[in-house]
Amino acid sequence: MEKGICVLPDWIAKSARMGVRLVLLALGAVFMVSLLAAGLVLAVAAAVRVGWGRLTGRPVSPWTFRVHPRNPWGRSRAAPDSGAAETRTEPRASRYLGDHEVVDVEVKPPLPETRP
DSSP states (O other), X not given: OOTTOOSHXXXXXXXXXXXXHHHHHHHHHHHHHHHHHHHHHHHHHHHHHHHHHHHHXXXXXXXXXXXXXXXXXXXXXXXXXXXXXXXXXXXXXXXXXXXXXXXXXXXXXXXXXXXX
């Protein structure tokens, strides 16, 4: 055997790669099984709910999540003013800009187009 050549590190590297692959495969399988279990729990809950509705003769309303697109914006705009007792008399721009002066931009005419 020549000096400096060793077979052991190659064997360790291959087994380490295989070990990492097996661990990742096991983690993926556990994640997939947990998703299937969560879906199964929801399906059983829905079936029990429908069965109870049929048994009692009551209508079963669907599970919904109602969202009105304007409601979050209304809450965020009303939140700072909801506890304020006084009304604001200063203009809105001065509240945000402080003492800075707002300068309008002058409109310039467009440059003539040059086509080759």
